[in-house]
Amino acid sequence: MTLDVGAHLRAVRQMYGLSQRELAKRAGVTNGMISLIEQNRVSPSVSSLKKVLDGIPMSLAEFFTLDLAQAPQVFFGRDELTDLGSDSVSLRLVAARRPGRAMAILHERYAPASDTGEEMITHKGEEGGVVVRGCVELTVGAASRVLNAGDAYYFSSSVPHRFRNPGREECEIISASTPPTF
Numbered sequence: 001m002t003l004d005v006g007a008h009l010r011a012v013r014q015m016y017g018l019s020q021r022e023l024a025k026r027a028g029v030t031n032g033m034i035s036l037i038e039q040n041r042v043s044p045s046v047s048s049l050k051k052v053l054d055g056i057p058m059s060l061a062e063f064f065t066l067d068l069a070q071a072p073q074v075f076f077g078r079d080e081l082t083d084l085g086s087d088s089v090s091l092r093l094v095a096a097r098r099p100g101r102a103m104a105i106l107h108e109r110y111a112p113a114s115d116t117g118e119e120m121i122t123h124k125g126e127e128g129g130v131v132v133r134g135c136v137e138l139t140v141g142a143a144s145r146v147l148n149a150g151d152a153y154y155f156s157s158s159v160p161h162r163f164r165n166p167g168r169e170e171c172e173i174i175s176a177s178t179p180p181t182f
Contacts, residue, residue: 003064006040009052011068013038016056027055062100072098081107084182088114093182104180108173110136110165120160128154129175135167157181 013023013034020038024031029052036042037052044052046060053063073095082096090109095101108129120139130152137146138153140161147153155161157177165171 004040005044005049006038008063008066008068009034009049010038012056012058012063012066015068015071018056023052023055025055027052029055058100065099085109087111089116091182096182101180103176103178104182106173106175106177106182108163108171108175110134110163110171110173112165112168112170115164116162120162121157122160123157123181125157125177125179125181126154127157127175127177128152129173132172132174134165134169134171136171136173137164137166138162139164 013020018026020031020034024034027034029048033042033048034052037044037049049063050060053060058066076094081092081094083090083092085091085108088111090107092107092109094105094107106129131147131149133149135146135148137144138161140153140155141159146166163173
């Protein structure tokens with residue numbers, strides 16, 4: 001089965017809520033080019049299509065494998081979050097199976113006296129979060145601070161870091177990181 005590139009591009013553009021003009025502006029092409037591709041009046045080269053998709057942004061692989069009949073899941077019940085943690089640290093990931101996910105959103109819970117381990121964590125990207133309940137001691141590089149409910153953090157994940165619950169009650173955090181490491 002051959003993919004109708006024009007119809008597929010139109011559907012993807014509309015899925016992202018973009019007009020032809022907005023996509024053209026983002027991609028650095030004319031809106032006439034977008035229109036001609038969507039009407040199948042021109043067959044774009046791979047490099048031209050890649051340039052257009054960069055305006056979404058979407059890779060060629062994602063474009064050609066995206067099943068528009070199966071719309072990505074938008075809402076998730078608490079039982080649909082994937083737990084990546086351990087007995088004392090719960091790291092529940094939103095949209096774990098979503099293809100091309102550009103960020104990781106976690107609902108984190110730390111039992112009293114639990115932590116992410118003695119070894120500091122490092123990875124590419126940035127992360128941030130808000131303490132919803134309890135407290136957490138966050139160490140980022142040489143800096144360390146106890147954050148309480150309502151406090152927040154944001155840092156470069158390439159700096160070694162560690163989370164520890166020094167309190168007597170469970171600590172709950174909502175966090176996000178990009179690019180996703182999970």
